[in-house]
Amino acid sequence: MKNLTILQINDTHSYLELHQEHMYTPDGIEVVKAGGYARLKSLVNDIRKERQNVLLLDNGDTFHGTYDAVASKGMHMVPVIRHMGFDAMTFHWDAAYTPAHLKTIEEKLEHPILAINCYNKQTDELYFKPYLLKEYGDFKVGIIGIASSIIDKTMPPAFSEGVYFTFGNEELPGYIDEVRQQGADLVILLSHNGFPQDIKMLHEVAGVDVCISGHTHNRIEVPVKVNDTYVIQSGSHGSFLGRLDVTFDDKIREVAHELIFAAEDIPEDADMKKLVEDALSANRAMLAETVGETKDLLHRATSLNAPMDNLILKSLLSVTGADVAFSNGWRYGVPIQPGQLTLEDLHRIIPVNPPVSTAVLSGQEIWDMLEENLHHTFSGDPYEQMGGYVKRAMGLKAYIKVENPNTLRLQQVFIGNEPLEKAAAYRVAYVTKQGVPKEKYGREHKDLEIHAVDAIRQLLQKGPYADDSPAAFEVV
Numbered sequence: 001m002k003n004l005t006i007l008q009i010n011d012t013h014s015y016l017e018l019h020q021e022h023m024y025t026p027d028g029i030e031v032v033k034a035g036g037y038a039r040l041k042s043l044v045n046d047i048r049k050e051r052q053n054v055l056l057l058d059n060g061d062t063f064h065g066t067y068d069a070v071a072s073k074g075m076h077m078v079p080v081i082r083h084m085g086f087d088a089m090t091f092h093w094d095a096a097y098t099p100a101h102l103k104t105i106e107e108k109l110e111h112p113i114l115a116i117n118c119y120n121k122q123t124d125e126l127y128f129k130p131y132l133l134k135e136y137g138d139f140k141v142g143i144i145g146i147a148s149s150i151i152d153k154t155m156p157p158a159f160s161e162g163v164y165f166t167f168g169n170e171e172l173p174g175y176i177d178e179v180r181q182q183g184a185d186l187v188i189l190l191s192h193n194g195f196p197q198d199i200k201m202l203h204e205v206a207g208v209d210v211c212i213s214g215h216t217h218n219r220i221e222v223p224v225k226v227n228d229t230y231v232i233q234s235g236s237h238g239s240f241l242g243r244l245d246v247t248f249d250d251k252i253r254e255v256a257h258e259l260i261f262a263a264e265d266i267p268e269d270a271d272m273k274k275l276v277e278d279a280l281s282a283n284r285a286m287l288a289e290t291v292g293e294t295k296d297l298l299h300r301a302t303s304l305n306a307p308m309d310n311l312i313l314k315s316l317l318s319v320t321g322a323d324v325a326f327s328n329g330w331r332y333g334v335p336i337q338p339g340q341l342t343l344e345d346l347h348r349i350i351p352v353n354p355p356v357s358t359a360v361l362s363g364q365e366i367w368d369m370l371e372e373n374l375h376h377t378f379s380g381d382p383y384e385q386m387g388g389y390v391k392r393a394m395g396l397k398a399y400i401k402v403e404n405p406n407t408l409r410l411q412q413v414f415i416g417n418e419p420l421e422k423a424a425a426y427r428v429a430y431v432t433k434q435g436v437p438k439e440k441y442g443r444e445h446k447d448l449e450i451h452a453v454d455a456i457r458q459l460l461q462k463g464p465y466a467d468d469s470p471a472a473f474e475v476v
Helices: 037-050 067-072 075-084 099-108 172-181 195-204 270-287 307-320 343-349 363-378 452-460
Strands: 002-009 019-025 028-034 054-058 118-120 131-136 139-146 163-165 186-191 210-213 224-226 229-232 240-248 252-261 290-294 324-327 339-342 355-362 392-394 396-400 410-415 425-430 443-451 473-475
Touching: 002 037, 002 139, 002 186, 002 210, 037 054, 037 075, 037 240, 037 270, 054 075, 054 139, 054 186, 067 075, 067 270, 067 343, 075 099, 075 270, 131 172, 139 172, 172 186, 186 195, 195 210, 195 224, 195 229, 210 240, 229 240, 229 252, 270 343, 290 343, 290 452, 307 324, 307 343, 307 355, 307 392, 307 425, 307 443, 307 452, 339 343, 343 452, 355 363, 355 452, 363 396, 363 410, 363 425, 392 396, 443 452
Parallel strands: 002 054, 139 186, 186 210, 210 229, 324 425, 396 473
Antiparallel strands: 002 240, 019 028, 118 163, 131 139, 224 229, 240 252, 290 339, 324 392, 355 425, 355 443, 396 410
16 A cells, blocks of 8 residues: 655745634634744644655645735745745736746746646647656656636736636546556646536546645535545635545545644744745835724625625725725635734735726626626536635625526615616726726726725724625625
């Protein structure tokens, strides 16, 4: 029998230090401290001392998500990631600074970025390596990478500059055969398509032994088995380390899994702690500025409405006087406790800091845009799910039936206190094309001089923030 320990860190979104993390409890959402690469490094070190054959994988969403990441285009993290000793990664938000820049990051790493589904637009050739073959004494492991397939479909244009993406399901069988022919005894899929998408793909494609899933921030306590494939996913923000011990010969005979919580009391690796401090020191003083106060817990732990995004939306309405405000349903961004807010908190809420934008949409366009977004979130076909949570909104009230088919989920929509009129025109405020895709909806689009972070700062200057807005979406 052969033995391999697979370790997973996914969707850290550039959270390098101890941070707040939400936990679901019988009394609602509670917040504890967790994470940090120095703790993750200690956990990995201990396992590497215990086990001979260890594989450490990163699903991506690594080089983006905080002010420091955006300001350095992810470069500040390179020494940290190198020191972790990853074997391979794939990507999503990591392409925010263009795929060409991500290639530059890869050149400075000691492990490859893998993607069988990212192609050069001019040549139709793969832009990154498709797989890695890694030898462990008397056996080989093939790691096949799939990047997020929505990068050129829902993300800003820079993310897919010069490349295009497929889903990866059509290419996967050929690469499974290829790594098997090159001697792989175990085939691992490293995917950033998302947990529902991976489950469907594995029902269609045979030959994967283990799927290391990312993107959707699932905290999988017990591995999911799809035919002969074991699937895990390990939370987000570096608050967890996933561990899967597999025993195999011609197939997997036994597995043991642990979702390890990176608790505050875990000793920090001293070398990593120094690298993290080096990565963050340049901006600490600036980001520590107090900019206001929140009376309520700000979080994104819920899919339909979230108090963190309500702060963005309220600031958009405040600076524009629009009828309705929209923003994207981002999943990333750790919770913020009631109390003082710093500039770092605001950049964690919306690290891209886009300009505030306005447009005029008809009632019909608002209706159609919401239906499209609900389908991209809740589609019964996982391949049609794209993005994070439901589009955040303020100034409207929508009653929905989640279980209904596409274009039939909305039951009633109100703008303010009046029913939405499909022929009427409404002035809307938004941030990013994920708030309002301007190539599809609206007219008179305009980017204002004020950006999102400053809009929030202006709102906070009026006094402590309280999340007193009614929920925009209700399930009926």
